[in-house]
Every structure is written in structure tokens, then in C-alpha cells.
Amino acid sequence: MLLYLLLGTAFGFILSRSGAADYNYIQGMFLFEEFQLYGIIATAVALSAPGLWLVKTVGRTWRGPVNIGPPRLFTPGNIAGGLLFGVGWSIAGMCPGPIFVNIGEGKVYALAALAGALVGAGAFGTLYDRLQRAFRLPPIVVGTGQG
Amino acid sequence: MSLILNDLVPIHWAAAGAGIAAVTLALLVLANRRLGISTGFEDICSLVLRQTYFRREALLKTRRWRMPFIGGLVLGGVLSAVAGGGWTPTWELGMFDERIGFGPAGKLAWMFVGGLFIGFGTRLGGGCTSGHGIFGMSNLELPSLVTTMSFMAGGIVTTQLLYRVVFA
Numbered sequence: 001m002l003l004y005l006l007l008g009t010a011f012g013f014i015l016s017r018s019g020a021a022d023y024n025y026i027q028g029m030f031l032f033e034e035f036q037l038y039g040i041i042a043t044a045v046a047l048s049a050p051g052l053w054l055v056k057t058v059g060r061t062w063r064g065p066v067n068i069g070p071p072r073l074f075t076p077g078n079i080a081g082g083l084l085f086g087v088g089w090s091i092a093g094m095c096p097g098p099i100f101v102n103i104g105e106g107k108v109y110a111l112a113a114l115a116g117a118l119v120g121a122g123a124f125g126t127l128y129d130r131l132q133r134a135f136r137l138p139p140i141v142v143g144t145g146q147g
Numbered sequence: 148m149s150l151i152l153n154d155l156v157p158i159h160w161a162a163a164g165a166g167i168a169a170v171t172l173a174l175l176v177l178a179n180r181r182l183g184i185s186t187g188f189e190d191i192c193s194l195v196l197r198q199t200y201f202r203r204e205a206l207l208k209t210r211r212w213r214m215p216f217i218g219g220l221v222l223g224g225v226l227s228a229v230a231g232g233g234w235t236p237t238w239e240l241g242m243f244d245e246r247i248g249f250g251p252a253g254k255l256a257w258m259f260v261g262g263l264f265i266g267f268g269t270r271l272g273g274g275c276t277s278g279h280g281i282f283g284m285s286n287l288e289l290p291s292l293v294t295t296m297s298f299m300a301g302g303i304v305t306t307q308l309l310y311r312v313v314f315a
Contacts, residue, residue, distance in 0.1 A: 003178060004212045008219020009226065011170045016227035018163030022150045024241040025157070030306030034148065036160050041280055043164020044171070048285035051172040063179040072273065072283075074290040081272025082279075082294040086301020088264025090309065091257065093243070095276040096185040096269060099262070100217055104224020105152050106236045112255040116262020117269075121188035124270040125200035135271065141203050143189075144273035 012101045021098035021105070030090055072145050077135035081144075092116075151241045153232035171281055180212055181286075183278030185269035187217045246314045272297065 019025030019036045028034030059066055089095050092113045094102055099117060102110035124131065128140055137144055150157055157163075171182045190210045193201040200206075228234040238251055249257060269275045272294045274283060279298075283291020 001211070001215050004215040005219045005222070007170055007174055007178075008216035009223040010219075011167070011216075012220035012223020013227050014158075014163055014166040014170070014223075015220070016152065016224050017150070017155065017158050017231070018160070018166075019150060019157040020163070021224070022152070022157070022241070023243060024148060024151060026302075027242055027306050027310060028148070030302045031310060032303075036157065039160030040164045040167065041276070043161050044167040044281050045284050047165055047168035048171045048281060049287070051168065052175065052282075052285050055172070055175055061175060061179040062177045066175075067179055068175070068181045068286070071288060072290050074293060075273075077271045078273060078290045078294040079297045081268045081270065082297025083268070083301040084264050085268030085272055085275060086298035086303075087305045088261045088266075088268055089276075089298060090261075090302040090305035092261030092265060093240075094261075094265075096188065096265060097220055097275075097277055099265070100184075100187075100220035101224040101227075104221040104226075105228045106225075106234050107151075107240075108236050108238055108251075109240065109254045109258045112258035113262040113265070116259040116264075117188050117266035118191055118262075119259075120263040120266025120268070121185075121270050122192045122196055122266075123263075124267050125189065125192060125196065126198050128198075128200045131271065137271075140199055141205065143200065143203060143205055144270055145186075145278075 011097065012104060015098055015101045016105060021094065021101040023093035026089065026093040069145075073138070075136045075138075075144075077131070077137050077144060080135060088117075088120075151237075151239050152228060155231045167281060171285070178212065180209075181278070182282040183213075183274055184217065184220070185265075185275040185278060187213045188266050189270065190214055190217075242310075246310060268298070268301075 015021045029037040099113050174180045279291040279294040
């Protein structure tokens with residue numbers, strides 16, 4: 001529990017100081033006027049990918065054999081959900097992590113973004129049966145996956 | 148460009164990216180967890196909602212780690228402000244204030260609508276920038292690449308419309 005709190009704090013601090021939780025930098029990325037966020041994501045993936053490969057090759061973690069679940073299957077929900085999330089990311093200027101970081105920074109309006117996100121997620125779960133058929137989502141016991 | 152937060156100068160993108168990779172790998176190596184934040188919305192929903200979707204074991208089992216992680220995100224934001232010029236509640240919103248210019252009530256409504264898209268979209272898509280963009284893409288998962296391209300496209304089109312057309 002303390003480990004997760006510490007890792008979350010480190011992650012939150014980096015998001016806060018890098019521009020990833022900054023409205024202007026998010027809009028600058030989508031306007032193709034700021035390289036910062038592209039550089040961050042590209043560097044994070046370029047370094048995480050070989051690290052992940054190594055961990056999977058070794059096959060072990062501090063807490064037993066690597067268990068990151070089966071590869072996730074593609075569903076039309078990936079495209080539709082991605083597009084909707086992108087619209088929200090642009091409107092609010094925050095993706096999920098930065099919503100929490102911005103609340104911590106004292107940005108009052110971020111509380112409204114969190115409220116909206118909870119209502120949105122609540123509506124999704126409530127409508128899961130119907131959405132599952134329309135978007136060929138996994139069974140309800142699985143859900144759309146952790147992410 | 149300085150940050151909205153206390154006009155701080157942001158850290159270099161390469162350093163930030165390396166830091167994010169370090170947290171992602173630490174989470175995996177030390178705790179056997181795949182990075183992902185948007186499921187945390189479901190975690191919080193599961194505290195009050197009783198629908199089948201929010202009572203599934205896959206969610207309740209991982210709530211134990213994701214909730215403290217999210218608490219850490221808030222704490223990280225607090226520490227960043229305190230260590231960087233002080234913590235004060237603010238309504239400042241950078242270019243939104245210059246170009247769109249809504250007051251506090253308008254901002255709350257605007258952010259709530261954005262939040263609705265974020266909450267519903269990330270759950271329908273099965274993840275966000277961290278789960279798909281960082282972890283999924285690093286793990287070479289095709290659905291994550293498709294989702295990442297989709298949310299980048301959604302964001303680009305929306306911001307271009309907002310700042311180059313509607314509020315140009």
C-alpha cells in the first residue's frame with residue numbers, strides 16, 4: 001500500500017512538472033505547436049518497451065511470475081471509446097492521471113472534471129449489457145480491462 | 148512556455164519520459180502490476196454503485212492497489228505545488244482564459260462535460276494514456292496502438308476545431 005502511494009506520488013510529481021498536467025501544453029500538443037508531450041510519450045514508450053521485454057523474458061517479478069493478464073483483444077470499443085476520450089482530453093485539457101494531479105495542485109475546476117469522469121464511468125458500467133452487444137466487449141466479469 | 152502552476156519551467160521531455168518509464172517498470176518489477184489509471188474511476192464508482200459491473204471480482208481485487216496509487220497522484224500534485232512556489236487554490240486556465248474566457252461557473256460546466264467524455268470514453272476503450280499509451284504500446288499490444296491513435300485523433304480534431312474555428 002505504501003509502495004503504491006510512493007509510486008503514485010512520484011508519477012504525479014512528474015506529470016505535474018512536465019506539462020502533462022498543464023492545459024496549455026495539452027492544447028499545444030493537439031495544435032502541433034508543442035513537441036513536449038510527444039517527446040514525453042515517445043521517450044516513456046522507447047524506454048519501457050525494452051524494460052518490459054526484459055522483465056517478461058526473465059519471467060519473474062518481486063512478487064512472483066509475471067502476471068499482466070492475457071493479451072487484450074481488439075473490440076470496436078477501442079476506436080469509439082478512444083475517440084470519445086480524445087474529445088474529453090481536449091475539452092478538459094487533462095487525461096485521467098492529470099485530473100488527480102491537477103486536484104492536488106489546487107486547480108479547483110479539476111474537481112468538476114473528476115465528477116464528470118465518475119458519472120461517465122458510472123453510466124458506462126450501468127449500460128454495460130447494451131454496450132457489450134453493440135461494441136462486442138468482453139463478458140461483464142472481465143470488463144474492458146485495466147488501464 | 149512556462150506551466151500554469153506557479154509559472155514554473157517544465158522539466159525536459161526526455162527526463163520526464165524516463166521518469167515515467169521508471170515508475171511503469173517499478174510498478175511491474177516490484178508489484179507485478181500493469182500501469183493503468185482510468186480503471187480507478189471504476190474503483191471509485193464501486194465504492195457507492197451496486198450494479199453488477201462494479202461488483203465484479205476483477206475490479207474489486209485490483210482496487211486495493213489502484214486507490215493508493217491514485218491518492219499518490221493527488222499527493223504528487225500537492226508536493227509539486229508546495230515545493231514549487233506554494234500551494235494556492237486557483238481557477239487559472241491559461242489559453243482557455245485568453246480565448247474562451249468563461250468564468251468559474253462556465254469552467255465547472257465545461258470541465259464536467261469534458262469529464263463525461265473522459266470517463267465514458269476511457270472505459271469503452273478499455274484504458275487511457277497510461278494503460279494503452281504507455282503500458283499497452285510498450286507491451287506491443289495492437290488494441291492499445293489503435294486506441295492511442297483514436298484518442299490522439301479525437302483530441303487533435305477537437306482542439307483544432309475549438310481553437311482554430313470556434314474560438315479563433
